[in-house]
Amino acid sequence: MGQSYEGSMTMGRPVVFFDIAATDAPALSGFYSELFDWRIDAANPMGYGLVEAGEGGIPGGIGSGEAKGVSIVVAVDDVQSYLDKAEALGGKTLIPPYDVPDTGTLAEFTDPQGNRIGLWKR
Numbered sequence: 293m294g295q296s297y298e299g300s301m302t303m304g305r306p307v308v309f310f311d312i313a314a315t316d317a318p319a320l321s322g323f324y325s326e327l328f329d330w331r332i333d334a335a336n337p338m339g340y341g342l343v344e345a346g347e348g349g350i351p352g353g354i355g356s357g358e359a360k361g362v363s364i365v366v367a368v369d370d371v372q373s374y375l376d377k378a379e380a381l382g383g384k385t386l387i388p389p390y391d392v393p394d395t396g397t398l399a400e401f402t403d404p405q406g407n408r409i410g411l412w413k414r
């Protein structure tokens with residue numbers, strides 16, 4: 293018999309951003325722009341393509357890097373404590389917490405199966 297969650301649901305931490313890592317970010321930005329009509333703005337010092345996915349969509353970005361793949365970013369109230377908890381549960385820190393100027397704090401880890409996940413605090 294399945295467990296009933298009616299009336300006992302608590303709000304989890306929300307996914308607030310997605311990231312697509314590419315070896316050629318401008319080319320991949322063009323692909324997604326054409327495919328989904330996303331507006332992608334890479335006019336920033338890092339050349340990171342900020343994605344406007346449209347009404348109801350989660351914002352995201354496309355950037356160049358050695359690793360390829362898609363990751364999500366989850367909003368938390370304490371980046372280091374969630375990073376510690378991820379490690380205790382079998383995750384591995386990729387990037388320790390660092391400040392994004394005028395924006396917030398970010399860190400990344402891999403889950404036990406190797407998926408990249410970001411932790412974000414505004």
